[in-house]
Amino acid sequence: MCGITGVLAFNEIGRFSMINLQNATDALTQRGPDWGDTFISFWAGLGHRRLSVIDTSEAGNQPISDHTGRYTIVFNGEIYNYQKLRQQLAEKGVSFRTHSDTEVLLYAYITWGTYALELLHGFFAFAIYDKEENSLFLARDRYGVKPLLYYLDEDRFLFASEMKSIIQYGIEKKINLIALRHYLHLNYIPAPHTIFENIYKLLPAHYAKILNGQIQTECYYQIPKHYAEHPSQLSYEEQQNRLKELLVASIRKRLVADVPVGAFLSGGIDSSVAVALASQEVENLQTFSIGYYDNKFFDETHYAEIVAKHFQTKHTTFKLSNKDLLDNLESMLNYLDEPFADSSALPVFILSKFVKKFVKVAISGDGADEMWGGYNKHFAEYQIRKGGILAHWVKILLPLWKNLPQSRNNFWSNKFRQLARFAEGANLSPQERYWLWAGFCKNNEVEQLLHPHLRSQAQTEYQKDKGQILQHLQKKDMEGLNEVFYTDMQLVLPNDMLVKVDLMSMANGLEVREPFLDHELVNFVFSLPVSSKVGKDIRKKLLQDTFREILPAEIYKRPKHGFEVPLLDWLRTDLRSLIENELLQDRFVEEQGIFDIEEVKKLKNKLFSKNPQDSHARIWGLLVFQHWWKRFC
Structure with a gap:
């Protein structure tokens, strides 16, 4: 590395x-x-x-x-x-x-x-x-x-x-x-x-x-679309056996090193499976997780500790305060040499910094969500394609969801946010729905945010590029979900998830390996029908069922949670001065000539309102860009 x-x-x-x-x-x-x-x-x-x-x-x-x-x-x-x-x-x-x-x-x-x-x-x-x-x-x-x-x-x-x-x-x-x-x-x-x-x-x-x-x-290689052309003829039990065989082989490959190897452990299904298999190969496997003192809603270390105890790993938990996040923010931002605003990059940066003190190589669970249908948006897509009375009423009640407080900051406001996004997406084509759920803007909000003199420039090229990204999304039936997973493997995985892990780990001299991205395993997964991946009440179905007997029961009962930071609270408190007096200060934005000052003001007002929705993610994106722009331009 x-x-x-x-x-x-x-x-x-x-x-x-x-x-x-x-x-x-x-x-x-x-x-x-x-x-x-x-x-x-x-x-x-x-x-x-x-x-x-x-x-x-x-x-x-x-x-x-x-x-x-x-x-x-x-x-x-x-x-x-x-x-x-x-x-x-x-x-x-x-x-x-x-x-x-x-x-x-x-x-x-x-x-x-x-x-x-x-x-x-x-x-x-x-x-x-x-x-x-x-x-x-x-x-x-x-x-x-x-x-x-x-x-x-x-x-x-x-x-x-x-x-x-x-x-x-x-x-x-x-x-x-x-x-x-x-x-x-x-x-x-x-x-x-x-x-x-x-x-x-x-x-x-x-x-x-x-x-x-x-x-x-x-x-020289493309993910084979066997799910459409030559779907797997294996029985469900045979699929489980093949998955276990491929994952064991992948883990063994990724433990080859002349230095100590450990593992990231979030307590989710993916990292838990990786740790379960690696612990069978490495005695006293070192595992690591990160959580928050100041915000229990985002803290998942309890589940990681359950898994670590179950497999008797040598586990270390790092608990962060808001001060820890702030103390590491500038170092993380200074390592970025182009704008990258996945806010979970910060905890990955800090985790990598800590882990490097113990090992030089760590395995992770990255890649599983994209190809197995592990994200909330995948389950929402499944519900829309399945139809039924529940999806029908969620769509009809869009005016209600829009008027309820929405944010990622607690359970209910996050649920209202998800319901509103579900209802908005349900009325769109598969391509436009994917694009809405992949990002943080609606309709023409990107163009509105740009300074008026930039709006007509490169717009045609951008739309053409967007069309190429979405070209594989054609089917509207249930099997078309595999096209969604395929598009995620082309867009989200290499440009967001893997960039985040590579940048934040390498900034600290740590190598991270992803056993779910063994190409023989990926080829197998993309031969499977949707029914092996997402069901009525389950995501990553085959993966969960295959390892249900060896994983702790508690992690099957936990809600799906991303590797997030309490960004909304943070922007409203510790980083408020950065928004109002520095990087998004009105005069600076006007003199810069890249963004429309009135639209930036609207976003800032939204952030501090009772219904912030996803404004915190868009403000964070602007802050990261501004910090980068001041350093490089």
Whole structure:
């Protein structure tokens, strides 16, 4: 697990970027605190910062070249089946100088070319320079666990794990209005966009080759839509057996390391299943959870402690006060090099900071909700497609829900908020309903929030981009729910959930592994019918039923809760000055010229009203953007 960067020059002007290579590498030090080095050829330079996990000796330091000196690699990630690939390569006559997965990956590419990507089990972003051909090859893992950004102009090609590294090369920083619109709706920016024009994210499951000043990208993997074309013929019992077999194998792969491995434990189904299986492989498995002293509504540590006791793990609970959140806020925001406003990033940042004191690698339950139908929006979608008297009356009573107090701050106001969103979405097409529930804005609120002189710019491109994101949502029947899960795997998972975990863990030099994102497991899950995932009174049905006998009964009775922070209370109290006197102060917003001052005022008034709805999430998005804008623009 590391940070990578590099430059491929096309002419003498491009070669001047080499002088920035060391600074670009140093910008990634938090991702790789154990070692740093660079490789420089006439036309190319590669930089690497290392977090040592496999082959922690000096021999595993990067960049690494093959024995001829023709190929050089920088690699971020882990290849879990590297020992099997190493043996296959050795049988072909390859001799190795290290015990690292990096060298195996390099020779896999040299030997098999792009086909090597199909053989990899793991998560990765890497670049290989071919000195003889003067080309660069880049690739990113199937689901986008590891980030990879790039920039191309007539003089040079640049790449890096993070934006903070790319900007060290002196690129022009112009805000991408398509990305800004996405951000204002979603609170994150989906690939391939970044907040700056001409800087892009390589899409998950894609590779790119840069040769003669041109870039060619290709997709090497897609989640198979077997649920539509070749649905599983396994009985429910056979599905359970297969799921258990695949998850056990995935956990075993993700425990391979030359350093201690622990686990995040929220007490939800996903992390509990991961801990249950990992505890069978690791004696005295270390587990970690985080909660809140000051707000019991958001505290879930009780359930985590039940699971930890049940599986006899060595458990540590971190309880946070509002002061702890505030004390870590600036450090977290300062690590963001493009706007990212998932507020749960803060507790993940703090949890990673604490966990790093005990272990260097942690497994998590990320990825399960998206493909199994674990979110509230999935259950709401199920209810709408099923129909019935309950859904009918919730839809009819929309005027009532709108007039009741709505927020995420307590049980009843959150329930009224959910009922209102359900009723609003029920009257929309599957595509528009998905878009409403994926974000925090309604109808034309994104355009209204932009300054009038920006509203006509890039609007057509944004709508086209939105259409591409929603293109897989076609069916209105129950099996169309699998299209919702598929879209979440393309949008929410790689651009929100995995970005959050990668940024916040790597900011603290911690590697996080996701056993639910083993591609063999994902392929299996997407062969299953909706009836195996969501039912009348259950979500993640097959997952829950498969492990019901070994998990504590208490966690089956708990309500679904995200990894949230008490954001509304916080914005109304501790951060109120930041809203009124600093980042959203009227004069600052007017002089900035990005947002409509009157719309910002309306949002602030909504936040402090008796019916704040989701205004706190939108205000938080604006605060994060403003903090970022002051630092970078």
